[in-house]
Amino acid sequence: MSGAFWWVPSVVVLAVVVAAIVFVVTLLRRRTAALRGAETAAAAALAREAAISLVRADDLVESSTDELDFALAQFGEPATREFAAALAASRRQLSEAFALQQKLDDAVPDSAAERDRWNRQIRALAEEAGARLADQERDFDSKRGVEREAPRRLELLRRRLDRTADRLSGGSATIDRLRQSYAEHALAPISGNVERARAALTRAQQAVGAADIRLAEGAAEPVGEQLRAAEHALFQATGLLDAIEAGEDQLHRGFATLGQALTAVTAELTEARTLRDGHEESDTSAELNRAIADAAAVLAELREPTRLSDPAVDLARLETARDGLDVIRSEARNRQLRLQNARTALAGALLTVRSQLTVTHAYIGANRGRIGAAARTRLAEAERQLALALAEADPVVALDTARRAMTHATDADALAHYEAR
Structure with a gap:
């Protein structure tokens, strides 16, 4: 019978071993959970300390800003340089701390290690910034006696x-x-x-x-x-x-500047009207007329006797109208100058092309049997372009046409000399 139940002690031993393993695993899990709970509580406490330090430092920076203005008025700039430098340094640190807090508050997931590191940095930055300003305020309190x-x-x-x-x-x-x-x-x-x-x-x-x-x-x-x-x-x-008092002075100076600008724009309108009336291009005259009308309307409104002035706004409006007028006037002058220059250049170009045509005609006539169609075609095209240039009213277009005539004339001359060799 004892041989039949030899396995009973083995089962008992196995049960004891399993129970021991379960107990150890359970104990380890409880210890791990306790450690995690302690770490979570420590992290939360650190976050609270960092937030409190940040708010305290921010309040101290605000109060120190007022204190510095007051100290500056009372003691003067040389005596407050150190305070101003300390405030600037604390502001930089506070800005860095707020940037870290924003990283903690944004939607991007952070690891526990990152959150702990950033919270410690926030606390250190805020405490250092606050301590620096507190020292300065105490120093000025002692100065005041x-x-x-x-x-x-x-x-x-x-x-x-x-x-x-x-x-x-x-x-x-x-x-x-x-x-x-x-x-x-x-x-x-x-x-x-x-x-x-x-x-x-x-x-x-x-x-x-x-x-x-x-x-x-x-x-x-x-x-x-x-x-x-x-x-x-x-x-x-x-x-x-x-x-x-400063505002009154600024308004009066602005009003005086506005008056000077109104006088200047009035003179510029007179010049623009003269330019419009004497311009050769109707499109340019029309553009000038529109710019003149816009500027004149602004000028009339700003000179209304019963109107209450707003010098800064009025000057901005006047400058906008003036800029538009200046752009059109500049373009109109450039176009007029271009016409004048083209007219001057056209006389020389016509003289040159006529001279070249005379020379080429004479050469082809002297070598009629040896000159082919290519040179004669270029010569005919040059004469046609010259006729177009002479008939063109726009000196700029006429100048371009005369230059094309000259190109064809020189080509004809070169071909004629080549073929006559």
């Missing part, structure tokens, strides 16, 4: 606020005055500056008031933030009012 100079700076700010407030009415009057002469489109860059300056001035006054209260109450909180806000808002208000 905000807290030590707060009372004196507040007094200066109050005076500047008063002067800027006085300028608001002047800026409003300037805009009203300009509206009497210029179109709204021409005033668009500065028409809202008074309102924007008033709003900026209000912000500056509120910030100065808040700083005053803190100083009067002996509060422990620093007033640097309020002072910077007031100075920045005042800087904006002053810039907006300055732009009104």
